Amino acid sequence: MTNAAIDYLSADFDEMSLADYDHSIETIEDTPDEAKQLPAWACSFCENHDPMCMAKCEDCSRWFCNMRLSTNHPSHIISHMVLSRHKTVRLHPENSLGDCLIECYDCGASNAFLIGYVLSTDHTSMKLLCRYRCQNKVDQNFDRTSWEPVVHDSIFRSWLINSPKPSERPELTLPKLAQVNQLNNSFNTDHLSSQSIALVNSLNSDEKLAPVPEVFESAEHYRDIFVPLVELEQAHSVMLSATEFETNVSATLQPEGDSYIFLTSASHLRVSSGCFLSISHPDCGDLVLSATIIHISHHLDQKIKLSLQMVTPEHRPLFKRESGFTVKLSENPIHFLRILKALKAFPSTKAIDPVIVKCLLGIDVDGELPVGFRPFNMPADFCAPNINKPNHSQRQVMMSTVSQPFSLIQGPPGTGKTTTIANLVYFLKSQGLSILLSAPSNVAVSNICGQVAATGLDVLWMESESREFITSPNKHLTFLEKAMKRSPRAREIIMQRRNNSHLTDERNNNADREFIVRMRHRLVNEAKIVAATLSSSANIDRQFDVLIVDEATQSTDPEILVALMHNPMMVILVGDHCQLGPVVMSTRTMNAGLNRSLFERLVLHGSKPLRLNTQYRMHPCLSDFPSASFYEGSLSNGVNELQRNRPDVKFPWPNPDKPMMMYSDNGTEDLSPSGQSYINDSEARQVLLVLNRLLDQGILPEQIGVISPYDGQCRHIRYVLATFGAFPEEVYNKVDVASVDSFQGSEREYIILSTTRTRTVGFLADTRRLNVSITRARCGLIIICNTNLLRRNHIWRYLIEHYSHQGLLVSGNLDSLVPIQVKTRSRTQRMSNSSPTAISSSTVAQLLDESLKSASTDTNLGSSPAVAYQKEEIDYLMAEFERSG
Numbered sequence: 001m002t003n004a005a006i007d008y009l010s011a012d013f014d015e016m017s018l019a020d021y022d023h024s025i026e027t028i029e030d031t032p033d034e035a036k037q038l039p040a041w042a043c044s045f046c047e048n049h050d051p052m053c054m055a056k057c058e059d060c061s062r063w064f065c066n067m068r069l070s071t072n073h074p075s076h077i078i079s080h081m082v083l084s085r086h087k088t089v090r091l092h093p094e095n096s097l098g099d100c101l102i103e104c105y106d107c108g109a110s111n112a113f114l115i116g117y118v119l120s121t122d123h124t125s126m127k128l129l130c131r132y133r134c135q136n137k138v139d140q141n142f143d144r145t146s147w148e149p150v151v152h153d154s155i156f157r158s159w160l161i162n163s164p165k166p167s168e169r170p171e172l173t174l175p176k177l178a179q180v181n182q183l184n185n186s187f188n189t190d191h192l193s194s195q196s197i198a199l200v201n202s203l204n205s206d207e208k209l210a211p212v213p214e215v216f217e218s219a220e221h222y223r224d225i226f227v228p229l230v231e232l233e234q235a236h237s238v239m240l241s242a243t244e245f246e247t248n249v250s251a252t253l254q255p256e257g258d259s260y261i262f263l264t265s266a267s268h269l270r271v272s273s274g275c276f277l278s279i280s281h282p283d284c285g286d287l288v289l290s291a292t293i294i295h296i297s298h299h300l301d302q303k304i305k306l307s308l309q310m311v312t313p314e315h316r317p318l319f320k321r322e323s324g325f326t327v328k329l330s331e332n333p334i335h336f337l338r339i340l341k342a343l344k345a346f347p348s349t350k351a352i353d354p355v356i357v358k359c360l361l362g363i364d365v366d367g368e369l370p371v372g373f374r375p376f377n378m379p380a381d382f383c384a385p386n387i388n389k390p391n392h393s394q395r396q397v398m399m400s401t402v403s404q405p406f407s408l409i410q411g412p413p414g415t416g417k418t419t420t421i422a423n424l425v426y427f428l429k430s431q432g433l434s435i436l437l438s439a440p441s442n443v444a445v446s447n448i449c450g451q452v453a454a455t456g457l458d459v460l461w462m463e464s465e466s467r468e469f470i471t472s473p474n475k476h477l478t479f480l481e482k483a484m485k486r487s488p489r490a491r492e493i494i495m496q497r498r499n500n501s502h503l504t505d506e507r508n509n510n511a512d513r514e515f516i517v518r519m520r521h522r523l524v525n526e527a528k529i530v531a532a533t534l535s536s537s538a539n540i541d542r543q544f545d546v547l548i549v550d551e552a553t554q555s556t557d558p559e560i561l562v563a564l565m566h567n568p569m570m571v572i573l574v575g576d577h578c579q580l581g582p583v584v585m586s587t588r589t590m591n592a593g594l595n596r597s598l599f600e601r602l603v604l605h606g607s608k609p610l611r612l613n614t615q616y617r618m619h620p621c622l623s624d625f626p627s628a629s630f631y632e633g634s635l636s637n638g639v640n641e642l643q644r645n646r647p648d649v650k651f652p653w654p655n656p657d658k659p660m661m662m663y664s665d666n667g668t669e670d671l672s673p674s675g676q677s678y679i680n681d682s683e684a685r686q687v688l689l690v691l692n693r694l695l696d697q698g699i700l701p702e703q704i705g706v707i708s709p710y711d712g713q714c715r716h717i718r719y720v721l722a723t724f725g726a727f728p729e730e731v732y733n734k735v736d737v738a739s740v741d742s743f744q745g746s747e748r749e750y751i752i753l754s755t756t757r758t759r760t761v762g763f764l765a766d767t768r769r770l771n772v773s774i775t776r777a778r779c780g781l782i783i784i785c786n787t788n789l790l791r792r793n794h795i796w797r798y799l800i801e802h803y804s805h806q807g808l809l810v811s812g813n814l815d816s817l818v819p820i821q822v823k824t825r826s827r828t829q830r831m832s833n834s835s836p837t838a839i840s841s842s843t844v845a846q847l848l849d850e851s852l853k854s855a856s857t858d859t860n861l862g863s864s865p866a867v868a869y870q871k872e873e874i875d876y877l878m879a880e881f882e883r884s885g
């Protein structure tokens with residue numbers, strides 16, 4: 001069962017009255033006697049057993065009908081497939097097509113979300129063909145352009161499986177979505193322990209969750225609000241892992257250097273670096289190969305290549321297989337357990353200074369200072385070696401920060417958050433203070449370690465042990481690398497462990513482990529600057545004078561509590577609440593406010609963050625809109641047109657002085673092959689044309705980023721590039737194609753954005769996602785979108801008008817682009833051609849607030865594609881819910 005399912009159905013559940021609920025339970029409980037008389041093919045969600053309406057899920061051998069509760073709700077079979085991630089469907093023997101799988105006529109692919117039909121040129125026959133392998137290879141008797149998916153608008157086409165309206169079948173009691181959720185939950189618990197099943201059952205509770213207030217009365221109050229929310233999140237994570245497996249997977253497994261390569265088409269698992277994977281095969285008995293994913297790359301034909309570091313030593317029999325693997329992802333519960341431990345200890349702990357506790361709770365400290373705190377005066381000409389000399393706003397922000405115990409630093413895109421942190425660390429260290437540097441994700445911790453180390457300071461990165469084999473920049477700063485340099489014995493033990501030869505002798509093993517633990521203790525206590533993710537900081541057993549959290553707006557409130565347990569007298573949170581916030585899995589916890597960071601809560605409560613205001617990333621024409629729309633026009637440009645213009649690049653910009661354009665495309669969205677996201681083939685092909693044009697001009701592929709809010713579209717774009725691209729595959733492989741959410745914090749010279757949606761705005765409506773999307777490019781931005789849809793949304797309409805009034809909204813052939821003018825609402829609301837877009841800050845505040853309510857977001861899994869993927873599911877299901885509402 002997926003979290004999205006639960007969200008979707010829990011949302012419905014919340015809206016049911018208790019009487020409805022009682023009645024629905026009775027209805028479920030009343031059915032068994034009758035159900036006994038139903039044929040084997042009766043729908044597992046309702047009593048429908050009309051053979052023409054039925055489909056069998058081949059992945060679990062259950063039958064479902066193709067009816068939906070009301071317009072735009074998914075049909076029962078599609079609900080089940082989405083909730084359970086099942087994809088193969090068989091028709092009933094009495095169906096006019098007979099007892100057959102819905103599969104590709106040419107290659108036999110049986111993922112129903114991949115299958116579509118093409119008509120013969122004389123319109124007398126049709127063929128079922130899969131989207132990727134066979135759609136483009138039809139012979140001349142068929143019209144390739146007529147290909148349409150068999151699942152349309154969350155239901156199988158009715159010519160394939162009948163789908164009467166509920167009003168046509170009044171005798172049927174159709175279950176509420178909440179009941180569908182509960183029933184489906186019970187199908188998916190086969191792989192769970194009894195403890196996990198208990199957790200999962202707690203998901204169906206109708207207990208109302210108390211909302212997160214802006215201010216807490218006490219530590220007990222804080223604990224009582226957050227513990228149930230974190231426990232619910234944990235339950236969602238367990239449910240997610242229940243569906244994270246695929247059987248009958250075709251793959252090859254081979255050694256490569258120190259690691260192993262698993263090349264597979266099981267691409268719908270939400271893999272990300274650091275995930276734990278187990279691989280087994282029915283022919284190999286109980287042999288289960290356990291491994292950590294250390295690198296992921298995407299291949300032609302939707303294949304992914306996983307580099308694995310094996311945890312189990314014996315796996316050779318698996319090498320001989322090429323199909324039939326079972327692949328399962330495991331969730332790591334430690335993250336939630338650490339947060340819960342900190343929350344439960346919070347009321348009685350002495351580990352946090354009372355003044356810092358008040359700051360955390362949102363209580364006014366009234367001039368009180370933490371024990372040992374003294375305000376510093378920063379020298380006006382302060383500058384750390386080897387990094388950028390601070391600009392005026394950075395210096396102002398640093399001076400205020402070092403004079404107070406608790407600071408919020410807001411860094412809009414490209415304004416030098418990392419540079420500011422590195423300068424601050426250099427100063428604070430020079431004052432003899434010890435510093436814990438933290439962030440929600442390993443990527444962010446690595447980045448900050450690199451900048452601080454560039455000033456010549458020594459940083460110890462306490463990377464989690466599970467990431468030992470994952471390559472990342474600044475690895476030389478990690479504990480294991482430093483321990484190996486410090487002691488030959490540590491080197492020997494770590495090298496032995498890496499070669500798995502330590503597994504043989506248990507006694508030596510214990511002694512070795514103790515040696516490493518002592519070494520760890522020694523290095524941590526000697527270090528003045530230690531870095532770790534918020535979660536891993538729970539393993540660091542010492543106090544620090546200062547806590548600095550980068551990307552603080554991407555972590556939930558209680559995640560920061562984990563790091564506060566180190567008793568800092570100075571806390572500095574750095575982030576930007578106008579960009580994407582933390583991801584939470586459940587709509588219920590989101591509605592209660594768990595997706596709001598501590599930073600954001602304090603800003604909403606009235607704290608004014610210290611804002612960095614000079615951006616060094618974007619061509620000035622690109623920063624106009626974000627500055628006016630999201631930062632009250634306060635952003636100034638640290639770079640000028642000359643520094644960002646590329647006169648050597650002959651690209652058909654509608655205005656050569658403004659390297660930006662919005663291309664209006666009229667393609668249509670479809671469900672992705674996973675059934676959980678969206679693709680838009682027409683936009684993907686337009687991306688290819690634009691990308692080729694940039695590459696033709698000599699732009700390096702590494703300088704170009706292709707982004708979409710939908711992971712399904714990113715995968716589809718990769719396929720289109722690899723299949724239809726004019727350049728060699730190696731060139732396209734160097735172009736970063738990634739979801740907007742995973743691109744937060746990154747930049748490229750040129751960005752191509754494909755917004756994908758054509759029916760509903762979905763989670764494009766999140767203002768903060770829009771902000772991230774349009775602030776990644778340094779030299780040029782091309783937005784490919786459906787303007788007819790997007791103009792229905794408030795903030796997107798402003799953006800469309802901004803482009804249109806400058807003649808930058810276009811359609812047609814790249815060599816003869818045609819400008820499009822959009823009608824504006826009134827002269828006063830119109831955006832000027834010469835001055836930045838004018839949207840009042842109250843409008844933006846309101847939009848941001850609305851976004852907050854509707855947004856779902858990220859954690860330490862954070863910038864990983866896996867999480868972006870989860871968000872899509874939520875979006876997909878929630879969009880369905882909204883439409884049905």
Ligand SMILES: Nc1ncnc2c1ncn2[C@@H]1O[C@H](COP(=O)(O)OP(=O)(O)OP(=O)(O)O)[C@@H](O)[C@H]1O
Nearest residue numbers: 388389390391411413414415416417418419616745
């Ligand atoms: N004071 C400065 N003078 C000149 N360039 C600067 C200065 N501060 C930052 N920069 C440049 O601005 C760019 C962005 O800096 P940095 O990576 O620190 O920003 P950031 O706010 O962390 O970015 P992001 O939005 O990706 O989080 C870098 O190229 C950096 O060299």
